[in-house]
Amino acid sequence: MNGNIVAPSILPGFMELLPADQMLFNKMLDTIRFTYEKYGFIPIDTPMIEKSEILLAKSGGETEKQVYRFSKGDNDLSLRFDLTVPLARYVAQHYNELTFPFRRYHIGKVFRGERPQKGRFREFYQCDIDIVGSESLSVINDAEILSVIYSTFKALGFQSFTIRINNRKILNGFFSWLGVENKTEVLRTIDKMEKIGEQNTARELEALGLSAGVAQEIIRLTKIKGKGDEIVESLKGMKVENEEFSTGLEELSQVCSYIGYFGIPEDNFSVDLTIARGLDYYTGTVYETVLNDYPSIGSVCSGGRYDNLAQNYTNKKLPGVGISIGLTRLFYQLREAKIVEPYGRSTPTKLLVIPMPDAMNYCLDISTRARENGIPTEVYFNEGRMGKKLAYADKLGIPFVVVVGEDEIKTGLFKLKNMKTGEQETLSLEEIIEKLKLV
């Protein structure tokens, strides 16, 4: 017994995967990156640690409590809690070197010191895209973001999902028209409506100081259903006299009219007036995406339009629109619900070369040739029984094995073993390479 051994464990709220799952996770991440680049988004990477004064410049109470903050020497430092604030700093700092509209994507870990919970992490990956304009940014971008979300989830293999959108200006304008004071709290309550139900929403609205009549008016607005255009028409018919409301309605109307041209099927899109989003910097279009067969997972991708991204770091007016996929949570939920499962591979290796005595040098040469042709290959180095060597390939899910001994070297013909079927095929090295290239 060794008393020096420390129980190996990680902090709660931090996700760590075993090889098969990690392969799966990375595949999803690659899919997302590939799709983002297909739309011409530019990759950036920023430090995980920022100066606290930068990160907390806006500091809306809640976020400040969740920030991992520490000091090193005289420096007051913080771990980034999202990728949007670093983007704001980045754009403000490099404004003169960037070309606008700036379309960037950023995939990286962020940190939030909150109480861990199911599907809740303190360290997680966000996959963000944002389009940042200088001074102005066309509302077509709002529609294009929808298209990116659609393509991404399609590429991830989902069929039945709905991207729901709303426009904050419509809600805020409507609230103003009704004379509501504390609009932010009302927004949050509306956002929860799907979860807590209509009655509780009414109760909460009244608890916020609204009259029963006003609460009902708001609920009545959010219950307007239909296709995008139909909702727009219904809203127009309400004769709400408020400029912000009208602007929002016009924006929503435009987004709806563009989505068809972006090739988004009607089934994957809906206008939902209860979508509000909690974050207070959203000022226009807001997005939420749900998997129709698994509503309990909640939103798997959300974001919105903001008027002024970097007001804390520059005087330039930088409007933008963007979304974020919380990949860690998404992956966790998908695994939990068995919507995705590892496909039996826990290594990228496609070919294992097993040398018999005195064949090592030859095997190393084979592996080099295979790798030069893009085939992930490894050579089994340990001495031992054949059974153990094959079991290694079996356990890692390596699909092909070739055993190389005296005969093979002499004839230049190898038996390529398919580990799944157990069949062996006699082929030359060139034939093996050609075959595996296609796998």
Next chain:
RNA sequence: GUGGAUAUAGCCCAGUUGGUUAGAGCGCCAGGUUGUGGCCCUGGAGGCCGUGGGUUCGAGUCCCACUAUUCACCCCA
């Protein structure tokens, strides 16, 4: 920050109304001699029963505290 639940092997769990050396399955390691894995058989390692106190002749089992984990609320990806 508020409230609830749980704690036995690496993992999922048994363990009687308190009673002797704490169990199974999965996984792991080794073997069932030679250049062929999955199945099967045999053997092995691995637990101070979360920690500390109490009740008792006797505690994995009952009581208390602490700690850890976990779920929900708030908020969010």
